[in-house]
Amino acid sequence: MKLLVINPNISDDVTALIESEASRSASAGTELVVRTAGHGVEYIETRFESLIAAGAVAEIIAEYTQVPGLIDGVVVAAFGDPGMPALKELADVPIIGITEAALCAAALQGHRFSIIAISDRIRPWYLDCVERFGLGGRLASIRSINESLNGIGSVQQDFKETLLALSRQAVAEDGADVVILAGAPLAGLARELRGQIGVPVVDGIAAGIRMAEAVVALDSGPHRAGAFAPPPAKDRRGLTKALDAALTTAQNAARSGSLQPVTPVPAN
Known part of the structure; x- marks a missing residue:
């Protein structure tokens, strides 16, 4: 293939x-x-x-x-x-x-999911995407970094703890059964955070390839x-x-x- x-x-x-x-x-x-x-x-x-x-x-x-x-x-x-x-x-x-791959993967693993994003500005567009797929009723939250990025290639290194905290908040405060780490700049981070959040963590790139x-x-x-x-x-x-x-x-x-x-x- x-x-x-x-x-x-x-x-x-x-x-x-x-x-x-x-x-x-x-x-x-x-x-x-x-x-x-x-x-x-x-x-x-x-x-x-x-x-x-x-x-x-x-x-x-x-x-x-x-x-x-x-x-x-x-x-x-x-x-x-x-x-x-x-x-x-x-x-x-x-x-x-x-996105469609990650949403499908999340929907198969829990009823409600949260999306963790790299900026506040990106959230309205992501919400549109979720609603287009008919999954708005299963979206627990979209949480995002609200600080300026030093560089798109270093988001994981610069904000790993912030992303972890946002993921845990999505579970504890928003009721997420699954967390999606959104965006290619976060590719691979789910492997590092797996087991630290308490619910399944979906990586969009991994989901896209497998789907x-x-x-x-x-x-x-x-x-x-x-x-x-x-x-x-x-x-x-x-x-x-x-x-x-x-x-x-x-x-x-x-x-x-x-x-x-x-x-x-x-x-x-």
Whole structure:
């Protein structure tokens, strides 16, 4: 199995954290291709920054999904799942966000869960994500660091005790049965805090890798109809060659029912 793992922000330090935890979490025989967004912001905190990141993620997916068999699945490795669920319309392979994976993992292990985030500003966007998945009634709380960050790559080292305290408060004061450590900058921290909080601790990257492996293994087939069918063919201009070709391939496959690549139609 070969998974494409995409960091939707431009921080190479965060990509290193993602790759490290993804490698520890992946099953034997799973090959990982880890990529960093080609444009965007250092780390994503708002809906608008997520919008920017979504385009960068789509470009990378387009590079790898035009040829069947090149990859088997995609993991969008930023909490908040930039571009999701729209990205599911682009390719025949499963595309899994670490938010949806973490929420599913938490829901399987407890009734109420809390999310621990790296900033106060990020909380409204995370709440939107939880509600979009229909799990707002099971959210115990979103607790977050309310101090300035020294650097996105050092959040774990700088705020480990704060993150531990927030996790314990979520359990003791908010009634959380499960704690989710949200965001790629916290990748791997759940391994260190496991057993210190009193409830299961979910790492988004680990959940994303494992859920992607499971969905790929289910071999359920691609979307050809319904809400996640490829976008209909229409005039377009200004897209990159890779993205335009990926759209053309998806649209022609949907029309024919074929998974074979087709010759892209040049953009206007």
